[in-house]
Amino acid sequence: MNEKMGFSLLELTFVIVVLSVLAMFAIPEYTKTHREAKVAVLTDLRGKLINAVDTLKTASNIESRKQTISGKTYVQYDVRQSYLVSGKLLDPTEICHILGLTPGPLVEGEMITSSDGMYTCKNVSPKQSWIKMNRLESTDCALAYTAYYHNGSIANVDIKLTGDCLE
Incomplete structure (x- = not known):
C-alpha cells in the first residue's frame, strides 16, 4: 500500500x-468601512456639540444659571456642571469637557486623551480647539471648534469636521 498524505x-x-485574490478585494473594503465608521462617530460628536452649544446659549439667558468666578462667566448647563462661556457661547477650552470626554477644561497648547482612550482633545489657541479620534487611519481628520470674537466676546462659532475625513 502506497498511500500519500497531504496536499501537492x-x-x-x-x-x-x-x-490572495479574495484578500485583494476584502481588505481595502474593510479598511474603508472601518474608517467611515470612525468618521461617523466624529459626525455624531459634532451633532452633540452643536446641541450642547445651543442649550448653553439658551441657559446663558437665565440669570440664575450664571455665575462669575475670577472675572470669568460660567453658565450652568445641567445640574452637575457649569461651563466657561464668552458672551453666550461656549469657550473653546470646554469642548471636550461639555461632551464628557475630559474631567475639566483644556489648557492651551496641551493635548489630553479622554478617559476611555478613544479621543484626543487640544486647545490650540483662544480661538480654536479640536477633537481627534485615536487610532483613526487618517491623522488629519478632526472635529474643530472655532470661535470668532467681537469686542472681547465670542460672536459666532464654527463646528465642523476638518481635514481629509470629508473625502
Whole structure:
C-alpha cells in the first residue's frame, strides 16, 4: 500500500492564489468601512456639540444659571456642571469637557486623551480647539471648534469636521 498524505504543491499554490485574490478585494473594503465608521462617530460628536452649544446659549439667558468666578462667566448647563462661556457661547477650552470626554477644561497648547482612550482633545489657541479620534487611519481628520470674537466676546462659532475625513 502506497498511500500519500497531504496536499501537492500545485494544490497549495492554487489555494494561496484564491485567498490572495479574495484578500485583494476584502481588505481595502474593510479598511474603508472601518474608517467611515470612525468618521461617523466624529459626525455624531459634532451633532452633540452643536446641541450642547445651543442649550448653553439658551441657559446663558437665565440669570440664575450664571455665575462669575475670577472675572470669568460660567453658565450652568445641567445640574452637575457649569461651563466657561464668552458672551453666550461656549469657550473653546470646554469642548471636550461639555461632551464628557475630559474631567475639566483644556489648557492651551496641551493635548489630553479622554478617559476611555478613544479621543484626543487640544486647545490650540483662544480661538480654536479640536477633537481627534485615536487610532483613526487618517491623522488629519478632526472635529474643530472655532470661535470668532467681537469686542472681547465670542460672536459666532464654527463646528465642523476638518481635514481629509470629508473625502
